[in-house]
Amino acid sequence: xxxxxxxxxxxxxxxxxxxxxxxxxxxxxxxxxxxxxxxxxxxxxxxxxxxxxxxxxxxxxxxxxxxxxxxxxxxxxxxxxxxxxxxxxxxxxxxxxxxxxxxxxxxxxxxxxxxxxxxxxxxxxxxxxxxxxxxxxxxxxxxxxxxxxxxxxxxxx
Amino acid sequence: xxxxxxxxxxxxxxxxxxxxxxxxxxxxxxxxxxxxxxxxxxxxxxxxxxxxxxxxxxxxxxxxxxxxxxxxxxxxxxxxxxxxxxxxxxxxxxxxxxxxxxxxxxxxxxxxxxxxxxxxxxxxxxxxxxxxxxxxxxxxxxxxxxxxxxxxxxxxxxxxxxxxxxxxxxxxxxxxxxxxxxxxxxxxxxxxxxxxxxxxxxxxxxxxxxxxxxxxxxxxxxxxxxxxxxxxxxxxxxxxxxxxxxxxxxxxxxxxxxxx
Numbered sequence: 001x002x003x004x005x006x007x008x009x010x011x012x013x014x015x016x017x018x019x020x021x022x023x024x025x026x027x028x029x030x031x032x033x034x035x036x037x038x039x040x041x042x043x044x045x046x047x048x049x050x051x052x053x054x055x056x057x058x059x060x061x062x063x064x065x066x067x068x069x070x071x072x073x074x075x076x077x078x079x080x081x082x083x084x085x086x087x088x089x090x091x092x093x094x095x096x097x098x099x100x101x102x103x104x105x106x107x108x109x110x111x112x113x114x115x116x117x118x119x120x121x122x123x124x125x126x127x128x129x130x131x132x133x134x135x136x137x138x139x140x141x142x143x144x145x146x147x148x149x150x151x152x153x154x155x156x157x
Numbered sequence: 158x159x160x161x162x163x164x165x166x167x168x169x170x171x172x173x174x175x176x177x178x179x180x181x182x183x184x185x186x187x188x189x190x191x192x193x194x195x196x197x198x199x200x201x202x203x204x205x206x207x208x209x210x211x212x213x214x215x216x217x218x219x220x221x222x223x224x225x226x227x228x229x230x231x232x233x234x235x236x237x238x239x240x241x242x243x244x245x246x247x248x249x250x251x252x253x254x255x256x257x258x259x260x261x262x263x264x265x266x267x268x269x270x271x272x273x274x275x276x277x278x279x280x281x282x283x284x285x286x287x288x289x290x291x292x293x294x295x296x297x298x299x300x301x302x303x304x305x306x307x308x309x310x311x312x313x314x315x316x317x318x319x320x321x322x323x324x325x326x327x328x329x330x331x332x333x334x335x336x337x338x339x340x341x342x343x344x345x346x347x348x349x350x351x352x353x354x355x356x357x358x359x360x361x362x363x364x365x366x367x368x369x370x371x372x373x374x375x376x377x378x379x380x381x382x383x384x385x386x387x388x389x390x391x392x393x394x395x396x397x398x399x400x401x402x403x404x405x406x407x408x409x410x411x412x413x414x415x416x417x
Contacts, residue, residue, distance in 0.1 A: 006202060013205065017314025025356055028350050
């Protein structure tokens with residue numbers, strides 16, 4: 001075969017491979033949701049982050065408005081310190097609150113942010129004070145047993 | 158008699174080690190002579206054509222069928238737990254992480270590896286390599302190195318095509334044939350397949366497999382005895398050794414890459 005024809009076929013071959021790779025990255029993978037846009041970081045402290053992982057979504061009203069960045073342990077307050085990378089387009093008031101929620105019954109955990117009523121918005125590096133930790137199954141069971149026991153005692157009195 | 162038994166074991170171990178060292182030394186010689194091969198990219202692209210383009214059909218068809226079978230088997234099991242929406246994620250992760258690189262490497266060893274070994278072995282049997290040495294052309298640089306780099310380039314491409322066609326095959330069977338919800342098929346897949354952790358690791362795996370399989374094929378061909386019987390035995394050795402290498406390397410890489 002002539003050298004030029006071979007080069008054309010080889011070029012097509014490599015192009016096909018690149019196209020497959022891009023298909024896998026965008027259509028099958030999560031590349032399209034990786035935000036390369038501008039973000040600003042805020043932090044929040046939690047008593048228990050449960051199963052929260054980095055890159056978990058931060059959602060408000062169910063829409064993804066940011067991602068969880070770093071998770072670290074603060075040994076002065078003995079709480080978990082979570083850094084959130086929020087998309088710059090979405091501004092939240094300074095007294096917004098954070099909750100750790102679970103997607104579905106057995107799904108991944110994510111952070112839900114609820115807007116407060118303050119005039120001033122969160123800026124880079126701010127700390128969100130109102131946080132609610134993840135629900136731990138054992139505590140729920142203890143609560144349930146305790147309330148059942150209290151009911152039983154009231155009934156017998 | 159027991160002494161002879163131990164002597165036999167010691168001899169085999171020593172010969173095995175010597176063989177391994179010999180192979181590694183040849184690998185470094187190949188690396189050293191590669192820049193000369195890069196100065197003639199026409200040779201490399203010609204080899205990519207023979208190794209890659211001609212393997213495309215079997216890789217694509219295999220990928221399609223693997224994806225379709227994954228979708229069928231995955232659906233039967235997931236349906237028992239009411240989790241059939243996860244079918245997309247199961248098919249994509251299985252392909253991208255493991256089946257794409259490994260099955261492509263095995264097919265590549267069988268198709269391209271044997272043809273490389275036979276080609277080089279016949280060149281040696283026909284004294285073409287000696288003739289090249291007489292003309293002061295280094296046969297490793299002229300013949301082996303372009304084929305090596307062609308194989309290393311072609312393998313990741315073929316693995317990507319395998320995985321992509323497999324995902325499409327899974328889509329055809331899962332969504333079109335069985336009736337899994339199309340939206341959740343793709344969205345669960347996108348939620349579960351991470352570009353860095355999964356797709357990139359699969360590409361790295363296929364790259365390493367390309368090096369291992371292509372080098373094995375070239376080495377066996379180059380060091381075969383210049384007789385037709387030994388050339389055919391060398392092609393068998395290529396497939397066996399390359400397959401074992403692929404499985405061993407895959408286990409090591411999976412253990413390294415996919416531990417949370």
